[in-house]
Amino acid sequence: MSDVQTAPAREGFPTARPDGFPASIMLSFLATAGLFYVNIMAAIVDGLVSGLGLSDSAAGDIGAANIYGAAFGALIAVFFVKNVPWRPLAVICLLGLIAIDLGSIFITSAEVLILVRLAHGITGGLLVGVSYAVIARSGKVDRTFGVLLFVQFGLGGLGVMVLPRLVPIYGTAPLFLALALFSAAALAMLPFLDRYPPKKKLAIKHGGVAWTPLLMTLAAIFIFQAANMGLLAYIIRLGIDYGLERNYVSTALGLATWVALAGPGVVIVVGKKYGRFPVLFAGMGLTLAGTAMFHLSAHPAAYMLANCGTGITWGAVMAYLLAMASQFDGAGRTAAAAGFVSKLGLASGPFAAGKLLAAGYGFSGLINAALIGLALSTIVTLLPARRLDREKTDG
Numbered sequence: 001m002s003d004v005q006t007a008p009a010r011e012g013f014p015t016a017r018p019d020g021f022p023a024s025i026m027l028s029f030l031a032t033a034g035l036f037y038v039n040i041m042a043a044i045v046d047g048l049v050s051g052l053g054l055s056d057s058a059a060g061d062i063g064a065a066n067i068y069g070a071a072f073g074a075l076i077a078v079f080f081v082k083n084v085p086w087r088p089l090a091v092i093c094l095l096g097l098i099a100i101d102l103g104s105i106f107i108t109s110a111e112v113l114i115l116v117r118l119a120h121g122i123t124g125g126l127l128v129g130v131s132y133a134v135i136a137r138s139g140k141v142d143r144t145f146g147v148l149l150f151v152q153f154g155l156g157g158l159g160v161m162v163l164p165r166l167v168p169i170y171g172t173a174p175l176f177l178a179l180a181l182f183s184a185a186a187l188a189m190l191p192f193l194d195r196y197p198p199k200k201k202l203a204i205k206h207g208g209v210a211w212t213p214l215l216m217t218l219a220a221i222f223i224f225q226a227a228n229m230g231l232l233a234y235i236i237r238l239g240i241d242y243g244l245e246r247n248y249v250s251t252a253l254g255l256a257t258w259v260a261l262a263g264p265g266v267v268i269v270v271g272k273k274y275g276r277f278p279v280l281f282a283g284m285g286l287t288l289a290g291t292a293m294f295h296l297s298a299h300p301a302a303y304m305l306a307n308c309g310t311g312i313t314w315g316a317v318m319a320y321l322l323a324m325a326s327q328f329d330g331a332g333r334t335a336a337a338a339g340f341v342s343k344l345g346l347a348s349g350p351f352a353a354g355k356l357l358a359a360g361y362g363f364s365g366l367i368n369a370a371l372i373g374l375a376l377s378t379i380v381t382l383l384p385a386r387r388l389d390r391e392k393t394d395g
Contacts, residue, residue, distance in 0.1 A: 018194040019139030021147075026189040027138065028148040031131035032155075033094060033186035034073075034124030037066060037179055038346055039156030040163060041229070042253060045350070046236040047167040047175050048113075056237060058110045060354025063233055065114045067347030069121020070128065074340035077129020081336050082198055086130045087190065093127035094187040101180040105173045125343050129336040136326035136335035137196045145322045146267030149315040153260045155182070161254025164236065164246065213384035214334060217324050218341045220381040224321065225345030227373030228314055230353035231291065231366060235307070238363045242297040252304045260311025267319040275389040276320050277382060283320075284378040287313040291374060294367045318342075321381065324388055 016023040037044060041063055048059035080089075100120040107113050135144045159178055166174040231238075239249035263283075270279070290309025296302035325338035356366055 015192055015194045018196060021143075023138065023193060024140060024144040024147040025151070026193055027131060027135050027144055028151040029182075029186045029189055030090060030193070031128055031135065031148055032152050033097065033183045034127035034131065035070060035343070035346075036152070036155070036182045037063075037120075037124075038229070039152045040159035040175070040178065041233050041350070042236045043160045043163040043167075043250075044175050045233050046164055047172050048110075049237070051167040051171045052108055052110075054110050056234070057354045057358045060233060060350045060357075062110060062113050062117055064347045064351035064354070066117040066121040067229075067343055067350070069118040069123075070125030071121075071340055071343035071347055073122040073125025073127070074129035074132075074336060074343050075125075076122075077126050077133065078333055078336045078340060081130055081133035081333060086134055086196070087193075089130055090127060090190060091187070093123050093130070094183050094190070096123040097127070097183040098180045098187075101176045101183070104176045121343075121347075125339070128343070129339045132322070132326070132335040132339040133333065134193075134196045137198060141326050142319065142323040143268050145319040145326075146264040148322075149264035149319045150261055150268065153257050153264065153311065153315050157254045157257025157260070159254075160236075160257060161250055164250040213387045214325070216380045216384045217321060218338060220377050220384070221318075221321050221325065221338055222341045222345040222348075223373050223377040223380065224317060225342050226349040226352070227291075227370045227377060228287075228310070228349065229346045230349030230373075231294070231370045233350035234353055234357070234363070234366065238294065238366070239297055239303055241363050242303070244297070244300060244303060248300060249303075252300070253307055256304060256307030256311050259308045260315055263312040263315030263317075264319050266316050267323075276324065276385045277389050280317060280320055280381055280385050283313040283317045284374070284381060287317065288371065288374055288378070291367065291370050295364065297363075317381070320385070324384060327388065 016026060032039070045056075045059045045063055048054045048062060049056060054062075097120065100116060100123065104113065104116055104120070107116060135141060135148070138144055163174050163178060235253060236246075236249050239252070240246060244252075266279070286309055290306050290313065293302055293306035293309065297306065322335070322338055322342070326335035352369070353366055356369060357363070361369075
């Protein structure tokens with residue numbers, strides 16, 4: 001069967017087959033547009049410090065405000081995704097993101113940027129929540145979330161490799177222009193997506209929500225995202241603090257992000273063939289090992305390996321966690337809830353990391369804090385994964 005429908009399905013547009021691979025790619029761009037700044041957060045934080053002269057703590061606060069706004073927007077989506085037409089809402093969100101990103105180029109005040117990026121986050125979070133709900137209605141949830149992480153890591157790697165080199169020359173303009181261009185690309189793809197109405201039935205057995213594994217899955221998402229993002233937001237600053245050259249740091253981070261495509265690639269190819277528990281068990285173990293290796297960042301090879309290892313496992317683990325959360329509701333509300341919790345974790349990480357650095361714990365203390373969070377996340381990840389494997393449900 002072709003991935004493009006043989007007859008126009010809507011308003012004269014040939015739409016991609018709802019569960020086809022092209023649809024997975026376009027849905028991934030749509031979901032990524034609302035949160036692409038997270039994938040280049042290290043470049044943004046570094047750009048705010050080196051381009052505008054802000055402190056590490058102030059730059060972290062701006063990044064945190066952006067993601068806290070996204071968490072609030074994703075929370076709003078939980079209550080709207082079942083009944084509100086998703087396509088017009090996505091158009092409004094994308095146009096809003098483009099306008100806010102272009103306006104951010106001309107702002108130099110940290111206080112004003114916090115408010116503006118908070119508004120950006122709310123808009124983007126609403127878009128992500130809606131996108132996750134639509135993905136939950138597609139026929140290939142695990143694969144689509146794998147493609148989503150593949151897109152984020154691939155283009156994020158390009159961003160962190162290129163953008164830090166442009167900031168000393170052009171200031172923060174390249175950062176916000178990159179975000180606006182990505183939203184424009186997602187907007188161009190939107191007409192070719194199918195309708196994706198809510199499903200009539202739940203995606204789990206026995207007809208009701210199993211609250212314990214759902215809440216554990218959401219907790220795992222929050223802790224995992226907070227621990228990883230708290231470190232990633234300052235990963236460029238960390239490398240420089242350990243004595244590495246700026247050009248090496250940005251190149252290493254970009255290359256590592258591309259290597260990390262292997263993580264979501266595993267999800268795309270393997271899916272649930274072997275169950276989620278074995279993959280998550282191995283992924284969390286490698287995440288802990290890679291994070292601990294950041295203590296050796298004074299050695300360029302160790303810094304590169306640590307970024308590669310944690311990047312690979314981040315993509316794989318998050319794809320599985322988001323797919324797990326989507327199984328609890330046919331309309332996509334639990335998937336939208338996962339988007340909210342994910343953004344809350346992504347925001348809390350840089351915020352807490354900035355405070356740790358301001359308190360004088362240094363980057364070594366930041367690494368240790370991330371390790372503690374990841375160890376806790378491992379525990380609350382594996383229990384619901386084992387239960388869902390036993391259920392053998394198809395999300």
